[in-house]
Amino acid sequence: MKKTSFIFILIFLSPLMELVRYPILYSTDEPFFYAVIQILIAFIILITIILYLYRKIIIDTVIDVFRNNHFNSKLVVIGIEFFLLDISFVLVTTKPNTDFHTNLSNLIGYTDSRLQLLCIIASLTLSPIIVELFFRGLIQSYLKEIFSEKYAILFSSVTFGIAHSLFSIISLMYYILAGILLSKSREVSNGIIAPIIFHCSWDILLMFMLWIY
DSSP states (O other): OHHHHHHHHHHHHGGGGGGGTOOTTOOTTSOTHHHHHHHHHHHHHHHHHHHHHIIIIIOSOGGGGGSSOOOOHHHHHHHHHHHHHHHHHHHHHSOTTOOHHHHHHHHHSOOOHHHHHHHHHHHHTHHHHHHHIIIIIIIIHHHHHHSOHHHHHHHHHHHHHHHHOSSOHHHHHHHHHHHHHHHHHHHHHTSSHHHHHHHHHHHHHHHHHHHHO
């Protein structure tokens, strides 16, 4: 029963990871630094929750996922697959010859250029750390201990996809596939650094593609 309870807790918390880059409680009528403060507070709260749960259910410290990371040719292959998936995602979900600001508005949901910039900065800094610690460092590690590696990868990837895109079937499938590649990089590298790097590269390439497409 305790294991089942933890799984439901992790599922419930998964959509909240996006609060690190989306200041949903902010109004454009308020001073802009309120949005910055909201994201920083969300980061502090979420990292605290992750650290606590990691200690509670993994019975370990989160710093261990940053140790003993190793890199090999398998990660190169995963990186190439990730690169191609990202390009395909933009080509399928974005209309060509649309200006960068409009593409960002459609992707992020904000038309305010300051909020767009804030989301981009958060997506390249705070968000990959929180998201990968939660989905690959916490969910995947926990499920691997009580089930199997394949189940852990599948479950964490589906949860990752739903948390990122619930209302678009196409985007959902792409994010599930991205989650699978990120999960594989977690297993291959034995750590969390590779998934964080790949996650950042996804957002960087995505922004670049939106700019030139």
